[in-house]
Amino acid sequence: MLATALVATPFFVGVASAHDIGSSRFDAPIPLSLLFVGAAGTVGLTALWLAITDDTPSEGNGWTVTTIDSRTSRRIATVVRVGFGLAVTGALVAGYTGRQVAAENLATVFTWPVWFRGVGLFAVLVGSPWRVLSPWRAVYDGLCRLEGRELAAQTYPERLGSWPAVVGFLLLVGLVENATIIPRSPALTSVIIALYALAMVAGGVLFGPTWFDRADPLGVFYQLLGRVAPVSTVRTDSGSLVVSLRPPWQGTTRPFEHPSLVVFVVATVFTVSFDGFTNTRSYQTLLFDARELLGLGPSTGILLYVIGLVGFVGLFFAVARLGDALGLGDGVGTSRGPTLALAPTVLPIAAAYDVAHNYPYVIENLTRLLELTTGVAVSPLSWLSLPVFWGSQVILVTVGHVVAVVAAHRVAMGRYPTPKAAQRGHFPLVVLMVGYTVLSLWIISRPVVG
Template identity: 30%
Template sequence: MRPERCTSDRGGGVGASRWAVRAGAFALALVGVLLLARGVAASNAAVGLSEASRDALAVPRWLYVATGGAAIGASALLAGFVTDRRFVAQIHGWRRDFGTHPRLRRAGAALGGVLGLALFALVVYRGIDGPQLATINFAVVVVFAGGRAGLTMAAYLLGNGWPALNPFRTIAERLPNGFVAYPTRLGRWPAVVGVLLLVWIETTTGVTDTPERLAVLAAAYGAVAVAGAVIVGSDAWFGNADPVATFFRFYGRVAPLAWEDGRLRASLPAMRLVEGDGWDETGTDHGERRVVSGLDDVAVAVALVWELTFSGFVTTEQGAAVIRTVANAGIPPLLVYAVLFVGGFAVFYGAFLGASRVAVRRVLTTRTPRSLAVAFAPSLLVIAAGYHLAHYFGFFLSLLPSLAAVLVSPLSGPTNPIVLTLPGWVSALNIAFVLGGHLVAIWVAHSTAYRLFPSRLQAIRSQYPFVLVMISYTAVSLWLISLPTATPAFVG
């Protein structure tokens, strides 16, 4: 444990003040929950690729968003009630060991490798040769309903299955590889750029409804991935540079199931994100393998939150109207998208780094802003998972019959595709997913703080700047899922 300039968290005046704040926070949280419950019953929110309801909110949108942020903020204050370090450690340290199961793991890896190769080949082949109608084309339905929605949800709800399915690694590991050492100074920044680039392509190139274009891009991505793995080695490429592998690895850390040290273990959801002091200022791991060990990893976590916020905004009626208005002033639409996309990511990333600098000043710690940003960044992954679930849950359910149809008969598209019309209460779950993700994220931040600081008051105060950033993310997310959706402007 590094030495800290501890501030006393004892004393009658301070204790009375803290209890008064907590009592007020409890009342605020109660009011917020009641208002949100009314908002859930009154709203028909939908985001992303789902069909949107045009019904107006019975609760004013500003009140609906503000109370959501207030509930998150109040929950952070209420977390101050839990100050028993032993109890906090028991929550995030609980594990259930299911053994090694080497045969099962080898069989699963072999089956996953064959399945991944087959699916990739079919995506390329059917994307080019299959029907060019998105709702029945194998490539579009499998990539977006099966991968972007279903496999990602499985990664953070159950466990990360992409390492077994990854067709590019399956190919690369059977070829000579590792001719050049991966430049360590690059870290995971290539994956950050790759994740953002893939989101940019998904949003602006019309691949979601153009099967042939999707197939060409998938083939190009596969060629780059295999070539990169051959040059620098599979472990280095898929551990640092490959955006899809990085995407699933980070989401998979939220899941309750994982292979740790060759053993299958279960934990409470998202509790493997609580990382302690087994590392130094350079990010070197001295204990449990960390999912975030540098500012490049912080950028990945922020990118997973931002990409859903961006795609959520541009697929709303209001977002499309803003882009049309700016573009009609004579600015090229792609430039509008680029400025919004890159600028928004910079704002999100800068806000989180700014929170770490404020936290250092508040708690009078010898830790650096960089170390606090690295320590608290894993909590963002829970926020991203909750927002992804809100963004894609309804979409996945509505296209589940089409996904089953193309998987059962991949070489002949369904003649009568079925798209489910979901009841209104399904879209109301979006609010619960967003708020649930943020609430669990606050507990992750709370547990992390207690592992970092010896003083209870320091541990509590260190969280506040990050919680303010989380409240901002919450307000934006709730606002977006309350808006009716539309096709992105100038995309096609």
């Protein structure tokens, strides 16, 4: 099914990005070059301060906010799961039977902004809710109850890691959402939901619940974003939920277990950057120049995405290997060990850019969804001018990079034998983060510069 979607994708290629705040223009309050230097300097000075003072912020054990008893937590989970399942079902039906206007159909208003992006923003704030929300897991659990046993025709191959989720994410989010007209078509959106559902349920029956943990592209995406959340929920032996606050870097210092997650994280960072870049005049110029040069037609956008993704992944692996060589002092280094350790520290960057880029898109469509389902019209973003939105993006992107620097410093201090070695091992990643800070701000400044 994923292969079918990949083959069909070029037929629906188009410039598809609905995450803008309008096309108005304004003058930046300070010169952009000064902004770039200031933001990059903030990230670099954070790393320098950590290196000079040898002071790493403590993780601590978190601060307990409340405890929800097992009965209440089960009731909440049941209501939320049923409600979300009904919403997905409604979107699936509306896409086929409703009016084929993107702004007036539940399929397009709910699926791409509220479900795909909105749940991601929720995960950044309080952790992934997907284990509760997932309609595929709900269907699988129902089948298991009917059979009276856990369904699994065979064991999930360990060598697969999360590669199915990587492929699914690149297809579903990287290409379908960002590089095709499908998100503007209710009927085609329903087709995507149906294919996604069939792939997930079939995989669950074949491999059991491990399939949902490792192969569900949105499930893995939300779980990774949830590592950054300042809110942590832990279920006790009695079934109660303990809700705590924690530093945002705490969940990003645990290494990954498989290289597929490294690629997933880098793909997440690149994809959200690419999505923002497609809104710019610079991208349009590049796209049409490449079309004319290569003669590939609409599929040129897919080629640009793939080339950029390969470049991002290769650069991260090279930087991690260089850092390991400097940190260990042997001039050799490896790629597997440091990438597994350092890739989670990039998550704050991915989360910050995702929130910065998508929060107006999510809020706007939440209100549109409310209007479609209840007839109540509200406008919570009427106050959000382009300058305010742009300023919020700058702050979020910069804060995300600072948190990432702190997380990477913690990992380096634990990985290398001495503080000096940790500084050397951390340095290449700091340079990369500073460079990406400037790139991110350049992308979001395009409506100003362009």
